[in-house]
Amino acid sequence: MTVPLPEPPPLPPGARKTARGDVVLVCDDPGDLATRTADYLATLLTRAITRHGRAVAALAGGGTPGPTYAELARYDLDWERIELLLTDERLVRAVHPDSNHRMIRRHLGPVPRIWPMVPTDAAKPLDAPALAQNYAERIAALTPRRHHGIPVLDFALLGLGRDGHFASLFPGSPALDESRALVVPAPGPAATGTGSPDRDRLTLTLPLLNASDARVFLVAGAEKAAVVAAALAAEPSLPVTRLRKGAVPCIWFLDAVTRGSENDFSECSRRDS
Numbered sequence: 001m002t003v004p005l006p007e008p009p010p011l012p013p014g015a016r017k018t019a020r021g022d023v024v025l026v027c028d029d030p031g032d033l034a035t036r037t038a039d040y041l042a043t044l045l046t047r048a049i050t051r052h053g054r055a056v057a058a059l060a061g062g063g064t065p066g067p068t069y070a071e072l073a074r075y076d077l078d079w080e081r082i083e084l085l086l087t088d089e090r091l092v093r094a095v096h097p098d099s100n101h102r103m104i105r106r107h108l109g110p111v112p113r114i115w116p117m118v119p120t121d122a123a124k125p126l127d128a129p130a131l132a133q134n135y136a137e138r139i140a141a142l143t144p145r146r147h148h149g150i151p152v153l154d155f156a157l158l159g160l161g162r163d164g165h166f167a168s169l170f171p172g173s174p175a176l177d178e179s180r181a182l183v184v185p186a187p188g189p190a191a192t193g194t195g196s197p198d199r200d201r202l203t204l205t206l207p208l209l210n211a212s213d214a215r216v217f218l219v220a221g222a223e224k225a226a227v228v229a230a231a232l233a234a235e236p237s238l239p240v241t242r243l244r245k246g247a248v249p250c251i252w253f254l255d256a257v258t259r260g261s262e263n264d265f266s267e268c269s270r271r272d273s
């Protein structure tokens with residue numbers, strides 16, 4: 001059976017390509033960043049529904065993407081054909097302030113179907129390995145397409161921590177070395193000051209994220225400028241450098257303070273846009 005080729009997504013209008021093949025879009029301010037990221041995600045969701053009859057995508061937690069989700073909620077999308085997953089979750093109930101599911105639901109509103117990693121029913125135990133296995137089965141059931149046997153998400157929206165982590169794949173985490181499972185339990189940040197709560201988690205793994213049709217990073221704030229520059233320079237020690245580039249570049253939505261003044265971009269050729 002021939003393996004279907006990755007389906008590189010259309011590039012966001014105005015995006016430029018770095019010498020290393022990343023695609024970068026620098027936005028003027030946080031409002032512009034939220035609007036343009038939401039518009040691109042809506043484009044990817046609509047494209048997936050048109051091509052495959054449904055869209056399956058994973059959304060980041062943390063503090064940055066809330067305004068983007070609020071903007072996305074305003075789109076008149078065919079939500080009945082959209083399955084939204086989490087890229088990771090802190091091991092807390094959905095009512096807890098640290099819950100990524102709670103943050104996403106609060107900004108996206110009641111309509112979209114968002115599959116929680118952690119059950120809302122307080123009677124059910126927080127058994128991380130069992131929850132990881134259940135979520136992996138859920139992803140496989142929701143996602144019709146496969147690449148070398150791995151479910152293909154239409155996109156994964158990812159944040160970036162100051163230590164270069166994404167999802168809950170922190171520097172030195174054993175979860176970074178997972179080569180088969182789609183979802184695993186993961187420890188929280190080993191270092192302090194990452195800005196991410198020190199809690200045990202569940203996270204999507206590199207095999208699943210590397211098989212996605214699009215990996216879209218949404219990063220804002222001057223405190224991220226150094227790690228973004230290191231990520232775009234493919235600093236080997238960063239977890240984010242473990243994301244395969246290849247036929248499917250990582251797409252970076254940044255605000256101006258995050259990207260700084262350097263302009264080591266080549267213009268995306270017309271063919272790319």
Ligand code: 6PG
Nearest residue numbers: 061062063064159160161167196
């Ligand atoms: C989490 C997030 C995490 C986040 C980064 C960036 O559970 O902590 O999924 O991967 O995306 O830590 O977080 P901020 O957007 O808050 O900087």
